[in-house]
Amino acid sequence: MKANEICHVETTAFHNKLGGEDYPFETGRYWLFTSKLCPFAHRTEIMRTLSRLNEHIGLTIAGSVQTAEGWNLEERYEGPDSSSSPVVAAKRLPAIYEIAAPGYTGRASLPVLFDTKTNTIVNNESAEIIRQFDELSMQHYDNPTLYPKNKCKLIDEMIDRLGNDFITPIYRAGFASDQQTYLSYFNQVFAFLDTLDQHLGASGPYIVGEQLTLADVHAYPHLARFDAVYHSLYRLNQKFLCDYPHIADYLGRLGEIPAFADSLDIQATKAGYFLSWNQPTNGYFVPAGPIVNPRSGLTLTSQSVQG
Ligand SMILES: N[C@@H](CCC(=O)N[C@@H](CS)C(=O)NCC(=O)O)C(=O)O
Numbered sequence: 260m261k262a263n264e265i266c267h268v269e270t271t272a273f274h275n276k277l278g279g280e281d282y283p284f285e286t287g288r289y290w291l292f293t294s295k296l297c298p299f300a301h302r303t304e305i306m307r308t309l310s311r312l313n314e315h316i317g318l319t320i321a322g323s324v325q326t327a328e329g330w331n332l333e334e335r336y337e338g339p340d341s342s343s344s345p346v347v348a349a350k351r352l353p354a355i356y357e358i359a360a361p362g363y364t365g366r367a368s369l370p371v372l373f374d375t376k377t378n379t380i381v382n383n384e385s386a387e388i389i390r391q392f393d394e395l396s397m398q399h400y401d402n403p404t405l406y407p408k409n410k411c412k413l414i415d416e417m418i419d420r421l422g423n424d425f426i427t428p429i430y431r432a433g434f435a436s437d438q439q440t441y442l443s444y445f446n447q448v449f450a451f452l453d454t455l456d457q458h459l460g461a462s463g464p465y466i467v468g469e470q471l472t473l474a475d476v477h478a479y480p481h482l483a484r485f486d487a488v489y490h491s492l493y494r495l496n497q498k499f500l501c502d503y504p505h506i507a508d509y510l511g512r513l514g515e516i517p518a519f520a521d522s523l524d525i526q527a528t529k530a531g532y533f534l535s536w537n538q539p540t541n542g543y544f545v546p547a548g549p550i551v552n553p554r555s556g557l558t559l560t561s562q563s564v565q566g
Pocket residue numbers: 265267268269270271296297298299300325329366367368369370383384385386537
């Protein structure tokens with residue numbers, strides 16, 4: 260398999276429930292593996308802090324750069340919230356998968372929620388892990404839920420739209436190998452951003468209205484990477500997010516919440532994307548943006564790149 264043939268929205272194999280019969284909640288027993296590159300893993304870092312489970316569940320943030328050998332746990336990210344892995348024998352993430360499921364042949368993706376007592380992977384799907392963190396947080400701290408019963412349907416709908424109309428097209432555009440495919444996903448991404456901007460203006464301040472919900476935890480990591488990474492690396496360069504007033508306000512609002520802001524490290528994220536072995540580095544087609552004045556070459560849509 261060539262590096263650029265890897266699908267970057269991984270399907271996942273481990274779907275157990277933390278806090279259920281097989282994996283009862285115990286302080287110090289479970290461990291989360293993430294990286295600063297990965298927006299899916301970023302969701303779990305945000306929820307681990309928001310739900311206050313950081314007092315009970317350890318965290319190892321792998322090195323940001325991916326290599327063919329898999330995520331590097333030995334040369335981990337050295338930020339304040341990242342501890343060395345409790346599975347000392349595993350220098351790379353594939354070794355964790357091999358310990359949990361000998362003979363496992365799928366991709367060794369992040370995030371991973373690991374049980375140090377039984378040496379198994381509880382779950383490796385970000386959407387499920389954050390729901391489980393939310394439930395545990397209600398049970399243990401009486402915290403308000405980010406998935407309220409009367410809003411579940413709406414939250415699920417918004418999460419599906421984010422996945423289908425924004426997140427998947429980001430990768431499809433970034434990894435396209437011909438102009439037409441790239442353009443069709445490029446257009447989907449910016450059509451979605453137009454809709455999201457209008458939606459936040461009409462029904463904000465959060466994605467599902469007045470209250471912060473799991474939909475915001477889904478949205479933030481990919482939005483927060485957009486200008487610094489996807490704009491140039493994936494050629495999603497029609498506009499910057501600062502061209503969308505309501506999205507810009509929304510990101511500013513989330514950026515004031517420590518669980519969101521403190522878990523974002525743009526420099527480490529950029530290093531991950533721009534230095535990893537399996538990111539798009541070539542492409543014999545023409546970027547569709549930015550939109551510039553045809554006489555002066557000045558960008559028309561973003562103040563931030565003019566002058
Ligand atoms: N559906 C998964 C997707 C996770 C995913 O795609 N992780 C990527 C990094 S962003 C990964 O670790 N890929 C493994 C690899 O490329 O080797 C989730 O939401 O948790």
